[in-house]
């Protein structure tokens with residue numbers, strides 16, 4: 001039996017935090033996926049002058065305020081990455097590693113990725129290139145895979161892959177590698193291109209190349225239409241109306257992932273609007 005919620009919120013930046021607060025005030029059973037530090041875009045800001053009531057606050061201080069607010073309302077953050085959201089008609093199933101969660105409504109507040117698309121990435125997507133190593137692991141039994149990890153939790157996926165694949169290469173995009181099993185081959189290099197013919201065959205780095213049957217790019221965030229199959233996306237953002245509804249019934253989006261301006265207060269405001277409309281949606285169908 002999968003865990004079932006009224007609303008699942010994906011992302012713990014200002015949009016996701018505001019959505020969670022407002023959904024809980026309206027007595028909905030929620031789950032909030034994100035990270036303990038809430039959002040690296042929040043933590044990195046040295047000084048914020050445009051958040052009403054908090055002139056000159058640092059991103060770190062605002063993060064602590066948000067965390068205090070969540071704690072006061074007993075709202076917990078699940079530190080897990082959501083791999084995919086599937087609409088089942090009148091409810092959703094979310095894939096999170098090997099677990100599944102169900103929700104009547106979903107609010108996506110994942111922010112936007114700043115990472116560039118590698119030449120060959122789109123061309124070979126689904127043809128040897130993927131964004132979730134653990135999801136596609138059975139396809140690479142006894143084969144060679146190269147995993148580009150943009151965040152340390154990519155090491156867990158590489159270790160997992162070691163039990164399935166013949167050879168696993170790990171290319172970290174950060175400094176300190178901590179949890180990699182000894183069987184995984186560590187390569188230091190910057191990815192430049194993916195090349196192949198009918199399918200991906202090689203990952204070209206600035207200082208060499210790796211031949212692989214599968215190439216996984218474990219980015220800090222998944223492309224929006226990969227995360228939610230069937231959702232309408234334009235220019236890298238969800239298409240939403242003023243209710244923050246997407247084209248999929250019960251699926252809402254808020255924050256940077258709906259488009260510019262990329263700003264805290266806009267994100268938080270949209271998170272609130274999304275939550276209130278998700279609450280009305282649930283109340284009308286139950």
Ligand SMILES: Cc1cc2nc3c(=O)[nH]c(=O)nc-3n(C[C@H](O)[C@H](O)[C@H](O)COP(=O)(O)OP(=O)(O)OC[C@H]3O[C@@H](n4cnc5c(N)ncnc54)[C@H](O)[C@@H]3O)c2cc1C
Nearest residue numbers: 011012013014015039041082110111255256262263264267
């Ligand atoms: C250095 C810097 C300074 C800035 N200064 C300002 C400023 O002064 N004023 C201002 O208004 N704005 C500023 N911004 C912009 C602001 O940071 C963003 O507009 C804001 O953080 C967007 O909030 P968000 O909730 O939409 O997304 P984000 O804050 O990006 O949060 C997204 C969250 O979703 C999580 N996530 C993503 N994918 C998944 C997944 N698949 N599963 C689970 N969780 C996931 C991420 O881990 C993260 O927690 C600044 C940005 C930067 C980088």
